Amino acid sequence: MQDFFQQVPAFMPSIQALAFNLVVTIAILVIGWTVSTVIGRGLRKLADRSPRIDPTIVPMVYTVTVWAIRVFVIIAVLARLGVQTASIIAVLGAAGLAIGLALQGTLQNIAAGIMLLALRPIRAGEYVSVKGQGDGTVAEVGLFLTKLIQFDGIHLTLPNSLVWNNPIINYSRNATRRLDIDVSVRYGDDLELAMRELRELIEHHADVLADPAPQVMVTEYRDSAAAVNMRVWVDNAKYWDLRFDLYRQAQSRLAAAGLQLPLPVREVRAHSGEPVQGV
Known part of the structure; x- marks a missing residue:
């Protein structure tokens, strides 16, 4: 036991370096996460104040911006901990390919959402009808889902692929x-x-x-x-x-003006039903 305590001072530099590295890592994670949230909210407020920015694209831009920053933060944290990020990125790429093949429907929703935002057949605040799916006022076009509010106040959520792959009737586009x-x-x-x-x-x-x-x-x-x-x-x-x-x-x-409400008229004809006398 006495030998162990005598060797502790020798390990102190390593312990101090590990503790410092851990504190810096946690600080990077917390600061990066906070910065991503602040930037995302700032972009949303800026878009809400600007009349030139279509409100339809705001939710998707917010999501992509926030998670792009967070991915870089996670990679920086792993690099700070001494993990080889190049191999992790390669593994993540392979895993992403496998997940993409397994989740083709989800990727279709993302692609459909991008097309909806690029071509803008619908915009936030417009009243539209998606043939065979439903109708309502467009509340949001997100990364995966499109949200409509029906005339009776019920929220209708549709996958982007269903919206993109069906005829869209836009009742609000023209003045x-x-x-x-x-x-x-x-x-x-x-x-x-x-x-x-x-x-x-x-x-x-x-x-x-x-x-x-x-x-x-x-x-x-x-x-x-x-x-x-x-x-x-x-x-x-x-x-x-x-x-x-x-x-x-x-x-x-x-x-x-003296005109009366039209009512259905049926003409009924009756016959006696007596047999015809032969000559």
Whole structure:
């Protein structure tokens, strides 16, 4: 035991070097992790303040930036501990190839996310419909997933590959949008009067755009009524308000003009069923 204590001073330089190296390693890890988070948040705040940066790309840029810094930090930590990083990088490359082959679907989502951000068929804040998958307002296009908020407040999360590989209908991209409203006018009523009343309604409505000019036309003859179509153009933000208002006013406008609501009519014919007398 006395010999052990006598040899301790000889090991002190090595112990001190190891302790110092460990403290420096922990400091690099903590500082690097903190710096990655700060830089990521700074980029997000900068993007939120700039009107020139599309909000759609912010989540993906944040994720890529943060983890790129953290990967370099981990490599620096391993190098500080004396680990041969060249061999680790080679092993990680081989492992990445194997994982990539096993997770082809995940890589497809990443590639699809990059294409969505590069070509921008959808952007944050736009109302879109992904054919066969769902519709809603785009909340985020991430590295793996696209998040939509449906009109009833339900969050819909779709893998990027499903969004990219299906037809996308974007209802918000254009500043204006066409609105078609069908009104039924029963047979026997004055069709020309009905069309004049509906034309006056849309021509004097504050939300209907004058260019392109609004139209009123007969589009179909149904079983008990003629279908009269009101075709107007409206600012995208006012589309639903105008739609609901025209449906409310059209019927009351026709009723005030003396036109009645068309009802289904069925003609029933009866015969006596008596046998025909032969000659």
